Amino acid sequence: MARSERLLSLLQALRRHQRPVSGARLADELGISIRTLYRDIASLQAQGASIEGEPGVGYILRPGFMLPPLMFSQTELEALMLGFRWVSKFADEPMTKAASDALAKIAAVLPENLKDELESSALLVGPRTFKDAETVDLRVARAAIRNEQKLRLTYVNVTGNQSDRTIWPFALGYFQKVRILVGWCEERMAFRHFRTDRITVLTNLEERYPKRRATMLREWRETQTDMRYVPDS
Structure with a gap:
């Protein structure tokens, strides 16, 4: 591994740890000797990386440092x-x-x-075989998710029945031929999945819902067993 790539890998390893991590563990993750690790930490510190700690105590990277120029493996x-x-x-x-x-x-x-x-990347994606079917702007949904705000929507299910819902949106799933808006539905008092091509009206109520998005996402994941995201009926 080139030295520049090794330094980048060390930075990435430090970013993954929110608490001080021992030099031995870092060296094991990177597949290098402890002596090389200490030299690399000293090199990063000399370049301005805010790495705090010492041998026998552990190391932590304070936020805000990026190696110039931007580097990737x-x-x-x-x-x-x-x-x-x-x-x-x-x-x-x-x-x-x-x-x-x-x-x-x-x-x-x-x-x-x-x-x-x-x-020159040779990893390719197959051709798109469908057209967007949404009649609503998904930017409205993404903004509500980011800001943890309620959405009001009109939804038409697979049998053609229409209903109005107020939801607490926290995720938007992108699949090859369909997109799914995930949220807590106030009318059903449960998590629900809505195909975005069946939403005919979508309005941001600009009212925060009472839970944090991360909490909602965690609770929803705990309810999912087959991960098929069946659209609401």
Whole structure:
């Protein structure tokens, strides 16, 4: 492993740990000797990384440091490119544009050799075989999820029955041919899944719901056994 890639891997390992982690554990994660680890920590500290700790106590990285220029391993670049290509094929139009803008920003600050790796990635995504079916703007749903705000929606189920719901949205699932809005439904007093192509009206009530999004997501996951996300009826 090249030294630059090793330093980046060390930074990533430190970022994964929210509490001080021993040098021995870090060295084991990275597959290097403890002596090499101490030298690498000293190198990062000399470059401005706020790494606190000492041998026998443990190390922690304080937030706010990024190695200039932006660096990724080859596998990380492949993962990024594959993700961007998937989004550009299967996400809604605003998300597709955002992905393209983000990719351009990343490419602009990469060293030339890494930029070449990004552009020549051979991991491909299959063709899109469907058109967007939503009649509502999914940016409204994403904003409500970010801000932990209630949504009011009109939903038409598979049999054509229409109902009005107030939900606490906390997730939006993107699948190859369908998108699912997940939330707590006040009318049903339970978690519900809504196909976005069956939502005819979507309004942000700009009223915060009483739980945190992370809590809702955790509680919902605990109820899911088969993870099929069956749309509400």
